[in-house]
Amino acid sequence: MVQPLNYLKETPSQTAGPYVHIGLAPGAAGFDIYERELGWDIAGPNAEGERIRVEGLVIDGTGSPIKDVLLEAWQANAKGIYAHPEGGGEVEEGFRGWGRVITDFDTGEWGFDTIKPGKTPGRNGRIQAPHINLWVVARGINLGLNTRIYFEDEAEANAEDPVMNIIEWERRRATLLAKRSEKDGKVVYRFDIQLQGQDETVFFDV
Amino acid sequence: MPDQGEFYQRDRDWHPPAYVKEYKTSVARSPQYSLISLQNSVGEITGPVFGHNDIDPMDRDLIHNYATAGESAIGERIILHGRVLDENARPVPNTLVEIWQANAGGRYRHKKDTYLAPIDPNFGGCGRTITDENGYYYFRTVKPGAYPWRNYVNSWRPAHIHVSVFGSGFVQRLISQIYFEGDPLIPLCPIVKSIPNQEAINSLVAALDMNSTIPLDTIAYKFDIVLRGRRSTLFENRLEGN
Numbered sequence: 001m002v003q004p005l006n007y008l009k010e011t012p013s014q015t016a017g018p019y020v021h022i023g024l025a026p027g028a029a030g031f032d033i034y035e036r037e038l039g040w041d042i043a044g045p046n047a048e049g050e051r052i053r054v055e056g057l058v059i060d061g062t063g064s065p066i067k068d069v070l071l072e073a074w075q076a077n078a079k080g081i082y083a084h085p086e087g088g089g090e091v092e093e094g095f096r097g098w099g100r101v102i103t104d105f106d107t108g109e110w111g112f113d114t115i116k117p118g119k120t121p122g123r124n125g126r127i128q129a130p131h132i133n134l135w136v137v138a139r140g141i142n143l144g145l146n147t148r149i150y151f152e153d154e155a156e157a158n159a160e161d162p163v164m165n166i167i168e169w170e171r172r173r174a175t176l177l178a179k180r181s182e183k184d185g186k187v188v189y190r191f192d193i194q195l196q197g198q199d200e201t202v203f204f205d206v
Numbered sequence: 207m208p209d210q211g212e213f214y215q216r217d218r219d220w221h222p223p224a225y226v227k228e229y230k231t232s233v234a235r236s237p238q239y240s241l242i243s244l245q246n247s248v249g250e251i252t253g254p255v256f257g258h259n260d261i262d263p264m265d266r267d268l269i270h271n272y273a274t275a276g277e278s279a280i281g282e283r284i285i286l287h288g289r290v291l292d293e294n295a296r297p298v299p300n301t302l303v304e305i306w307q308a309n310a311g312g313r314y315r316h317k318k319d320t321y322l323a324p325i326d327p328n329f330g331g332c333g334r335t336i337t338d339e340n341g342y343y344y345f346r347t348v349k350p351g352a353y354p355w356r357n358y359v360n361s362w363r364p365a366h367i368h369v370s371v372f373g374s375g376f377v378q379r380l381i382s383q384i385y386f387e388g389d390p391l392i393p394l395c396p397i398v399k400s401i402p403n404q405e406a407i408n409s410l411v412a413a414l415d416m417n418s419t420i421p422l423d424t425i426a427y428k429f430d431i432v433l434r435g436r437r438s439t440l441f442e443n444r445l446e447g448n
Contacts, residue, residue: 006295007214007293007294007295007435008291008292008293008294008295008432008435009217009220009293009405009406009409009432010216010217010220010221010293010380010432010433010434011371011380011382011409011410011431011432011433012220012221012222012382012401012403012406012407012409012410013221013222013380013381013382014222014368014381014382014383014397014398014400014401014410015229015231015232015381015383015397015400016368016370016381017368017383018316018318018319019306019314019316019318019319019368020306020368020381021316022306022307022314022315022316022330022331022332023304023305023306023331023332023334023368023370024304024306024370026330026332029315029316029317030315030316030317031272031315031330033271033272033330033332034261034262034265034334035262036260036261038256038260038302060234060235061233061234061235061236062234066235068318072379074249074252074253074254074376075249076248076249082248082249082252083254083255084252084253084254084255084374085255086210086248086251086252087248087252088248096254096255097254098253098254105317105318120247120248120249121247121248122247123245123247128247128249131249133249133250133376135376135379137381138235139231139235140229140231140232140233140234140235140236141224141232141235141236142221142222142223142224142226142229142232142236142400143218143221143222143224144379144380144381145237146377163244166242166244167242172239195234195235195236195237196234196235196236196237196238200237200238200239201237202239202242203237203239203241203242204241204242204243204244205215205216205218205241205242205243205244206244206246206250206377
């Protein structure tokens with residue numbers, strides 16, 4: 001026998017279920033209860049940097065868009081600083097860097113407005129390309145999925161990015177690239193998430 | 207010693223796998239390639255910070271937070287309380303806890319729920335609070351009812367409250383479900399059984415807590431939540447530099 005370590009075990013995950021909106025986005029569930037819903041304003045009015053919109057679908061193994069997904073985004077500001085005591089410095093007033101969106105009940109489309117993040121420090125002094133951390137939960141997803149949105153027009157930084165480079169299969173790296181376009185004078189990045197198949201999005205064990 | 211390193215690796219054998227044949231919705235929604243293992247950097251050890259300005263104290267009282275003035279939700283009145291801890295058994299203070307649930311008849315206030323049990327006009331079904339400096343939280347609500355769902359023809363969810371917790375780093379983010387002591391539906395449920403370990407399942411069952419009831423008023427259940435713990439900064443665990 002040895003001494004017990006006495007670490008606690010993490011609470012096991014369960015699916016967010018079909019009614020996740022009630023708890024995390026009640027306005028979308030069809031009722032008005034909170035004075036302030038959380039997560040709809042990621043960057044705030046004072047953030048520096050390029051204003052962008054990120055949008056996409058979450059597609060299941062049958063090729064169908066999923067219409068009951070909740071996504072959360074976590075990102076640095078344009079200088080690569082996170083709004084957190086260990087985030088690397090001060091951020092603009094009102095910049096939270098966190099957002100929460102749901103997919104449209106009819107189309108499955110999701111989207112959020114933010115600013116394009118800057119490069120952030122990686123491990124061992126390396127630099128990470130601009131990216132947004134994304135967490136995906138839904139009915140049928142037993143433990144939230146972690147992925148990253150990178151930007152296709154940051155080719156040079158992406159090629160140097162330490163996380164991109166640990167993905168052994170080069171063609172899978174492309175699943176993390178959001179595609180840039182302009183719509184009504186607005187910069188839009190498209191990021192469709194594939195849960196299964198040859199083009200399955202890269203998900204991380206973080 | 208301060209927690210400044212990365213988070214302990216998640217024990218994925220303790221959590222439900224992505225693909226669980228008996229939980230049918232998971233089949234087409236479960237990634238099939240292996241996850242790419244990633245050591246933490248700054249974007250993983252940080253996460254959103256919430257303050258008391260983000261919420262209202264009334265948000266934690268589901269019996270009244272959607273009720274007409276002077277009225278209250280119908281059902282067995284319960285206090286749901288406990289602490290948010292990490293794997294090092296340290297409290298997680300000032301963290302956002304959000305819950306949602308069906309009403310006492312098993313009906314959700316959601317435009318996609320068509321179960322025949324009635325909506326309670328005085329019950330919304332969601333609440334939120336921020337843990338205190340000791341990681342403690344509490345809600346007042348009604349015990350939710352069981353309800354049928356389309357998995358097998360005759361599948362019923364045990365009474366449960368959904369819970370969402372943040373912690374201090376985005377990789378601690380967690381959603382789970384709280385069940386209630388003594389519910390005979392727990393061992394029958396394909397979603398519960400997606401968790402392979404009975405001890406892990408037991409950790410999702412809130413205990414009747416007679417010491418925390420309000421006599422002649424409200425019964426109590428205790429539920430502690432455990433989030434991932436962090437390494438202490440020794441020598442080789444630094445995130446930056448060599």
